[in-house]
Amino acid sequence: MKQVKEQTTQQSGSPHTSGGGGGGGTKTWTITGMLRVRESEIEGTSKDRALKGIEVKVQASDVSASGPWTTWGTARTDAQGAFRVTEENNGKTRFFRVQARLVASDLTVEDGSLVDLSKVDIADRNWRLIWKSSGQLSGPSVSLGTKVIASGQPHDLGSVEFRRQAMLWYLHRTTIDELKRQDAWFAIDDQVKVLYPARGGFQVSYLNGAVIHLQEGTSDWKPDVALQWFWQAWHNFHTGSTSEYFRAGFAAFAMMATMHELWGARLKKPYNRRYVAAGLSISTMDELEHEPLGVQHGLRLLRCGGRRSWWSHLFGTAQKYPDNREDADGDGKPDEPVEAGIKQRLTGRVVPVNEPDHLTFWEILRAFRADRKHGWSSDFALSEADGDGLLAFIARVASIHELSEDTHAMLIDALDPLSTKEPFEWLPQLVAAER
Known part of the structure; x- marks a missing residue:
């Protein structure tokens, strides 16, 4: 692939001298x-x-x-x-x-x-x-x-491969531009190269630095898969984490958040405890960290919004389904049976006003960056004592975004598949005279 300058339009003043059909002046x-x-x-x-x-x-x-x-x-x-x-x-x-x-200096699809x-x-x-x-x-x-x-x-405009490549260009160009607009640090410090269809003899897609190989004969060119590969590359360029569980869970979460931020896709809620325990067969926090869906679950919790956000979510227990899950079609069954429910009101509880009740996607991404003000001198990296990433990252988020100790503890408890306490129960109650 030839490297090209950002603007290579030939300048006037040096006309070609071939006569052309019918002659004529310049x-x-x-x-x-x-x-x-x-x-x-x-x-x-x-x-x-x-x-x-x-x-x-x-x-x-x-x-x-x-x-x-x-x-x-x-x-x-x-x-x-x-x-x-x-x-x-x-x-x-x-x-x-x-x-x-x-082709561009920061992105190529070929x-x-x-x-x-x-x-x-x-x-x-x-x-x-x-x-x-x-x-x-x-x-x-x-x-x-x-x-x-x-x-x-006509011509190559009708090529199936070229259409998919052009869609991949639009997808990645839009994502990269928005990352740069939000924060220059979010950019990947290399040219992202998307190869589709990759014909290297492999049966699966893979990542090599900032080169994304989307294998021929798969549907990995579709947005939900292609963006996950992009976010795995982003993770590798912005963290010192080597946990495959954390990287895969983060990439799946970041894909969902990107689709929401840029194209209005539904922002999925965190899972309920019954699904985590019975559906994913996870009963401990250590098991949660060793499962990409568990990591994604934790990051969804940080991002979830609506009503009073963290405090309004209902997770139920491993023995009991949560209340108030969405039923838009009115068939008496939850539309998203694996997700948490939402408490309608927090009457009688004191909600914190000096700290966030959810984080934006961009705030979550900024927690990967060094923050000396809050004692983080380097970008997110894991030591052997940090385990496999999710709980260490939530601790970092709580510090950087100045969450209280109780809020931090509530977030961890909400992820515990065997807990019986709902987030709102961490809030202090109003005394009778204040109600």
């Missing part, structure tokens, strides 16, 4: 268009997504629609997927073709079979043909309009 040509991808995997409904930041190359020929081709310039699409290339050139008419590839030891795509096979003129055009303004990568479209 004029400034302008080639414009917009590029989108049609996908239904992210939100479950078909939408055309703007492809921001990809590279577009414009080529011209004064001989035929088959070339030979002269490159007039390359440009990068803006936030709406629009591009513009200008060129001073003589001649009245030209044949044109426009190609695109999913066919895994194109990777070689030198990391150079000698044949430029990453380029995809998105438009070609059927005849000579007189210009000087040439507009492609909006080109959509979707089934049934």
Whole structure:
């Protein structure tokens, strides 16, 4: 894969001298268009997504629609997927073709079979043909309009693989940009490279540094799986944790939180105790830390919102289902039977007002970062005494976000599958005169 500069559009002032169809004097040509991808995997409904930041190359020929081709310039699409290339050139008419590839300094999505030891795509096979003129055009303004990568479209626009690659670009581009917008530290300090379809002879997808290999013949290109691989890479670049349980649980949680923050997906609640004990066969906190679903459960608890958040959640016990679980369809059964319930009111209890009752996704991510103010001189890392990560991370979160000792204890108790105490029971009661 060739490394490209952020802006490589050829500058005017050095016109090509080929005469072109019909001769004519030098004029400034302008080639414009917009590029989108049609996908239904992210939100479950078909939408055309703007492809921001990809590279577009414009080529011209004064001989035929088959070339030979002269490159007039390359440009990068803006936030709406629009591009513009200008060129001073003589001649009245030209044949044109426009190609695109999913390449930037911090993100690349490409066919895994194109990777070689030198990391150079000698044949430029990453380029995809998105438009070609059927005849000579007189210009000087040439507009492609909006080109959509979707089934049934001409040229490479209709390629199934290219559509999936473009969807992966949109997914990762949007995620990376939002991370940088929230906090520069959130960025992965390397180029994220998504290889799809990876054709290395392996049967499963895998991660190598910031290179995500999404295996051919699997559905790992879909958003819920691809984002988990991205967040595993993020975890490796931002922590000193080597626990596979914590990394996998964190990645599954971060995928869910990303889908909620960026595309409005439902934010799942933590599990209820009965499901943890009976469904996951977990009865101790040590077992909870050794199960990715247990780690995800703990991180969901930190993030959960609604009403009075932590304090309003109901976990039940291993012997009893929790009350007040969602039943939107009114069939008498909970819509999400594995999740915690919600207490409607906290009448008679004193709720803390000087500390949070839940954390945002971004606040959880910031707890991975060194915080010398609260005594954390390095980014999150685990020592042998820290176990497998979840409880050590919750202790760090409680310190950095200044949670009280009681709140910290409540969070741990809420995760205990054999506890019989609900979060609201940790709150002091109002005396009769205050009610």
